Amino acid sequence: MIKRIQEIAQEAEQKIAEAKDNEELSKLQILYLAKKSELMSFMAKMKDMNQEERASFGEVMNSVKNKIQTKIDEKRKVLKDLAMEHRLKKEAMDITLPGENYERGAKHLFQKVVDEVSDIFIGMGYQIEEGPEVELDHFNFELLNVPKDHPARDMQDSFYIDETHLMRSQTSPVQARVMLSKNGVGPIKIISPGKTFRRDEDATHSHQFGQIEGLVVDENVRMSDLLGTLELFVKKMFGEKRKIRMRPSYFPFTEPSVEVDISCFECGGKGCSLCKHSGWIEILGAGMVHPNVLKMCGFDTKKYQGFAFGVGIERVAMLRYGIDDIRRFYTNDMRFNKQFHRE
Numbered sequence: 001m002i003k004r005i006q007e008i009a010q011e012a013e014q015k016i017a018e019a020k021d022n023e024e025l026s027k028l029q030i031l032y033l034a035k036k037s038e039l040m041s042f043m044a045k046m047k048d049m050n051q052e053e054r055a056s057f058g059e060v061m062n063s064v065k066n067k068i069q070t071k072i073d074e075k076r077k078v079l080k081d082l083a084m085e086h087r088l089k090k091e092a093m094d095i096t097l098p099g100e101n102y103e104r105g106a107k108h109l110f111q112k113v114v115d116e117v118s119d120i121f122i123g124m125g126y127q128i129e130e131g132p133e134v135e136l137d138h139f140n141f142e143l144l145n146v147p148k149d150h151p152a153r154d155m156q157d158s159f160y161i162d163e164t165h166l167m168r169s170q171t172s173p174v175q176a177r178v179m180l181s182k183n184g185v186g187p188i189k190i191i192s193p194g195k196t197f198r199r200d201e202d203a204t205h206s207h208q209f210g211q212i213e214g215l216v217v218d219e220n221v222r223m224s225d226l227l228g229t230l231e232l233f234v235k236k237m238f239g240e241k242r243k244i245r246m247r248p249s250y251f252p253f254t255e256p257s258v259e260v261d262i263s264c265f266e267c268g269g270k271g272c273s274l275c276k277h278s279g280w281i282e283i284l285g286a287g288m289v290h291p292n293v294l295k296m297c298g299f300d301t302k303k304y305q306g307f308a309f310g311v312g313i314e315r316v317a318m319l320r321y322g323i324d325d326i327r328r329f330y331t332n333d334m335r336f337n338k339q340f341h342r343e
């Protein structure tokens with residue numbers, strides 16, 4: 001019997017050494033150490049032994065049992081270590097490989113100009129307001145003193161969505177929205193940059209373009225305040241030496257209306273191809289807010305006056321950076337976009 005026990009022990013040791021995974025080990029555990037295993041069945045024989053035999057037999061059985069269990073435990077650990085090693089090898093990264101390069105992004109020229117203009121006006125105490133790009137005809141035209149069928153609508157050939165909605169053709173509707181939100185109580189001092197849309201397409205007109213609207217409503221606002229404000233803006237944007245001049249013009253929502261020119265920053269006013277040899281460059285439209293507009297938007301015209309202006313974002317950018325075609329802002333040619341990354 002002892003011989004058989006030793007045989008089994010030897011066989012068990014060999015099988016454990018050969019086991020390839022935990023599943024095999026579990027099977028071996030059952031095969032050798034379960035109650036019904038051959039080895040354990042010898043325990044039953046102990047009851048027929050005398051005390052001495054029983055003691056020495058018990059000792060042999062115990063040591064064999066412990067040895068097999070120890071071997072199984074050791075093997076489990078070896079397998080676990082191997083699995084970990086394997087996983088580490090599989091998941092290893094080659095840190096000597098060259099990494100991926102991410103190019104640093106930068107603002108589009110359009111946004112750069114919006115930010116520059118906004119900074120200048122924030123410095124003068126203006127707040128930034130936004131309005132919807134899909135606008136009601138009511139705000140885009142009617143509250144701006146352009147009733148239905150008014151011929152002035154022709155100046156802004158528009159994209160209509162239905163009878164009452166259009167892609168706003170100007171940022172001026174933000175004027176009406178802000179005034180109405182104030183319930184007739186001033187002051188108002190805002191600018192509103194954003195996208196606008198018209199059915200136009202050539203080198204200086206794009207169906208999508210940007211404007212920055214300005215509006216001031218307060219007591220005792222005069223034309224000279226408009227002049228001073230725009231002069232400051234132009235000097236900050238185009239250089240200290242710039243002069244401005246106003247020419248009479250027409251906008252339905254301002255009276256009087258003006259077109260504002262700046263002295264040419266290319267030739268200083270002598271005349272060159274940029275200013276078409278006039279020494280002046282047209283830069284924006286402006287005027288004193290029409291009393292009809294103030295009234296429709298809830299302001300008492302005896303107490304309040306206002307001025308407003310609207311400047312084309314791309315136009316400013318084109319003049320400042322010498323860009324020949326407005327469509328370059330929207331075709332996403334990286335060779336164009338990247339030129340303005342550096343300050």
Ligand code: DAH
Pocket residue numbers: 169170171172213214251254285286287307308309310311
């Ligand atoms: N909305 C005008 C346009 O798109 C620009 C403009 C002119 C805005 C005069 C104004 C203004 O606020 O006072 O042509």
